[in-house]
Amino acid sequence: MAGGVPVARLAPPLTLLILLGPLTFGLAGTALPAFGFLPDLGGNHLTIAPFAELAAVPGIWRSAWLSVVIGLVTTLVALGAVAGFVASDLGTTGFARMRRMISPLLSVPHAAAAFGLAFLIAPSGLLMRLVSPWLTGLERPPDLLIVNDPMALTMMAGLIVKEIPFLFLVTLAALPQTRHAETMQLGRSLGYGRMATFAFLLWPPLYRQIRLAVFAVVAYATSVVDVALILGPHLPPTLPVRLIDWMNDPDLTARFLASAGALLQLAVTAAALVAWVGLERIGGWLVRLTRDRGLRLRRDWPVRLASRAVMLASVAVVFGGLAVLALWSVSGLWQFPDALPSAVSLRSWMQALPRLAAPLATTLAVAGLSTAIALVLTILCLEREYETGRGSGRGALLLIYLPLIVPQISFMFGLQVLSIRLGLHASFAALVLTHLVFVLPYVFLSLSDPWRAHDRRHDLIAAGLGMSRTRALIAIRLPMLTRAILTAAAVGFSVSVGQYLPTVLIGAGRLTTVTTEAVALAAGGNRRVIGVYAFLQAILPFFAFAIATAVPGLLFRNRRGLRV
Secondary structure (H helix, E strand, C coil), X not given: CCCCCHHHHXXXXXXXXXXXXXXXXXXHHHHHHHCXXXXXXXXXXXXXXXXXXXHCCCCHHHHXXXXXXXXXXXXXXXXXXXXXXXXXXXXXXXXXXXXXXXXXXXXXCHHHHHHHHHHHHCCCCHHHXXXXXXXXXXXXXXXXXXXXXXXXHHHHHHHHHHHHHHHHHHHHHHHHHCCHHHHHHHHHHCCCCHHHXXXXXXXXXXXXXXXXXXXXXXXXXXXXXXHHHHHCCCCCCCHHHHHHHHHXXXXXXXXXXXXXXXXXXXHHHHHHHHHHHHHHHHHHHHHHHHHHCCCCCCCCHHHHHHHHHHHHHHHHHHHHHHHHHHHHHCECCCCCCCCCCCCECCHHHHHHHHHHHHHHHHHHHHHHHHHHHHHHHHXXXXXXXXXXXXXXXXXXXXXXXXXXXXXXXXXXXHHHHXXXXXXXXXXXXXXXXXXXXXXXXXXXXXXXXXXXXXXXXXXXXXXXXXXXXXXXXXXXXXXXXXXXXXXXXXXXXXXXXXXXXXXXXXXCCXXXXXXXXXXXXXXXXXXXXXXXXXXXXXXXXHXXXXXXXXXXXXXXXXXXXXXX
C-alpha cells in the first residue's frame, strides 16, 4: 500500500517529548533548589544546607523507611495473590468469573477505594456496626486506632486491594504470549501440583512480561500521596505527605527543604526497586532449589485457598466500600451502632451540587482533552510502527513506563517551579499537559496489543481496491478497532480523574477537581459530604467504561462480525 499517514512520522518524537520533557525538566527543577540554587528565593549558590536541614527533621528516617516498607509489602502481597490465583484457577470457570468481577475495579480511583475502606473498617464503620451490640456488646465505637495506624497496615491494605486488579489485568494481557495451557498440562502430566507447575515452568517467562508493571506498582506505593493522606499514619506521616506539607508552607524558603526531600523520595523509591530486584533473586533461587530437589508440591490447597481468599477479599472490599460511600451520601441520622441509617435523604447531594459544579467541569474537561490527545498520539505512533514494520522494543517500553516508575512527587515540584517561571502556573493548558504525561502511557499500553493483533489482510484488500493508507486507516482499521479504542479512552479518562498530586501542584488550588476536593475533605469528619464527593469520583470512570461498552454495540448492531 503506497504512501502513508503524513503526520504519523511526527508522532513518535512528539510522544517522547511529552513523556520525557516534563520528566527531565521537572527533575532538574527539583535538583537545583535541593542544592540551594533558586535565585527567585535568594538561593544563588550551590550548597548542601537543605540536605543538612532535612537530616535534622525529627522522624524523617522513619518516614523514609516506612515508605520503603509500604512499597515492598504492598507489591509482594498483591503480586503473590495474583500469581497464586492464576496458578490455582487458570482455565477454570472460577477464573472466568473472577475476571469479570475484578475488571471493573481497575477504574475505581485509589482515593475513592481508600475512603470506602476507611468507612468499612473504622471503629464506627459498617463492619463494626454489623456486629454490634449483639456480638461485641458495644454501644459506642471502640477506642482503636485502625485508620491512620502508625504501622500503616490500613494504608497497605488499601493499596493492596487496588493494585490486585491492575496486576491481574496486566497478567491476563501477558498470558497469551506464553503457551500457558500446554505448559500447565505438561507439568500436571509429570505429577506436579498446579502451584509447582506454574512456579517452575510458567511464572519465569510470564514475570518477564509484567516486570515493568510490577516496578510501577513498587514506585507508586512508595510515593503515593492521596491514599497516605486518607489512610496513612500521622506521627510521623509517610515521606510524600511531609513533602506536600513543606511545599504548602507559607514560608517560601521551605521549598529548599521540600526539594531536598523530593530527591530523598527519589532515592527511597530507587532503594525499594533495588530491594525488589533482590527479592526477585531470592525468589528465583528458592524456586530453582525447590525444583532441583524434585519436589512436586501436590498438596498445595492451603496456598490456593489463601490466594482465592485475598482475591475475593479485594473485590468485596472495593465494592463494599463503594456501597458504603453511596449509603453515606444519602443518609440522614445514622447513629452507632445502627447498621443502617434511620432515614434516607438527598440533602447532602443538593447542598454539595452547587460547590461541585466547577470541580466537576474541570475534571471532565481535563480528563476528556488529555485522553483525546493521548488517543491521537497513540494511534499515530502505532500507525507509524505499522508502516515501518518495526515494533517497539524493550527500550521503548521502558520509556513509556518511565513516568510511572519515577515518583510523581520527585519531578512535580520542579515542574511546578518551571510552570511559574513560564507564566503557566494554574493554567488549564499546563494542567492538561501534566495529566497527559500520566494518561498517555496507560492509553498506549491499553491500545497497543489490540492494534498489533489486527489482521493485516484487511489492509491488503484495501490496497488492492486502490485505497491509500490514510483512507484505509479511517474507513477500515479505526471502525474495526472501535471497541479497543474506546476501552483505551476509558482507561485514560479514569487515570486522569484519579490524578491528585499533579492537580494540586500545577492547579495551585485555583483549578480543582473532584479528586482534590474529596481528598481535602479527608481531614474533616463529615462522612455525608465525603460520601458525595468520593462516590462521584468513583462513578465517573464507571460511566466512561459503560460508554465504551455500549457504543460499539449500538454502532455495530447490524454487523455481526464487529459485535464481538
